[in-house]
Amino acid sequence: AIDLGANTSTADFDFYVVDNVGTRSTSTYTATINLTDHRPSISAPTAIVLFKDGSVNLDSAILIKSFSDGDGGVQGSTPKSVIITGVSTGTLSQYNGASYQNITSFPHEVNFADLSDLKYTPVAGESGANYANISYKVFDGYSESAVYQLSINVNVTNTAPTSPTA
16 A cells, blocks of 8 residues: 555555466566655744734735745645634634625635635633634645644733713
């Protein structure tokens, strides 16, 4: 069996030859296959910060840093799409031309040109360091990258105190 996770793999093939008088000769041929990882890749995403009860539009500047097409640019200099594989907490939504619709099933593919239509919103009233993670892959039109994680920190806002009214 060929191990597609290795850089080099071998496979053995047994065969035989019979001459015109019926003499049989058996041999084994070993094929060596050098594999190259042609998956696209990006630099690891940098954590983002937003305020409690706020939201952030996710775009290519946040999700895609230093894109590298693993097959030498055959598929282009930008990815075809991003495949969102999960959100740990909060809501991810996508603008559909009229309003934002919550993304409720994963994986969810978003065309590169539409990345700015993604919006992340934490649960109302919640905050914390490393509050949420969005997992995603980059797709170059031919193959998918490894999974990347964008960490989201949600900071508490300063709320002015209110006094009770009599």
